[in-house]
Amino acid sequence: xxxxxxxxxxxIRLTAFLxxxxxxxxxxxxxxxxxxxxxxxxxxxxxxxxxVIDTAILRLTFPILAxxxxxxxxxxxxxxxxxxDIPDWIAVIVSMLxxxxxxxxxxxxxxxxxALWRLHRMxxxxxxxxxxxxxxxxQSAKASR
Numbered sequence: 451x452x453x454x455x456x457x458x459x460x461x462i463r464l465t466a467f468l469x470x471x472x473x474x475x476x477x478x479x480x481x482x483x484x485x486x487x488x489x490x491x492x493x494x495x496x497x498x499x500x501x502v503i504d505t506a507i508l509r510l511t512f513p514i515l516a517x518x519x520x521x522x523x524x525x526x527x528x529x530x531x532x533x534x535d536i537p538d539w540i541a542v543i544v545s546m547l548x549x550x551x552x553x554x555x556x557x558x559x560x561x562x563x564x565a566l567w568r569l570h571r572m573x574x575x576x577x578x579x580x581x582x583x584x585x586x587x588x589q590s591a592k593a594s595r
Contacts, residue, residue: 455542460509475494500572531544531545
């Protein structure tokens, strides 16, 4: 099961991202909470372009390190789930929750550390903050792990 998830991880992540993005976009179009000052097509194009660029750069530069470390940890029996004898499905769920918590703390650090804030504040510069900005900011954070 784990091998299948790892094999299809990019497709699973992309499908989840696009599905949630589509649902949020449709919801905002159907029930807007306020009038927008900047046309939606310009804002969404800019924000989604940033996600594509971030993800492409990170997928090209960092996967070797992450995958190599994961293989090394598995071979040497490092890590909590290599020590505990629990079902794979529980390990997957707990791992996803822990990774999401780590991403939350990463986001807190982007706000707390001045050098990181200078990189991150562009997400907060969008005057028409909506679900697309929220989701693209979150996706950029996930791509960076």
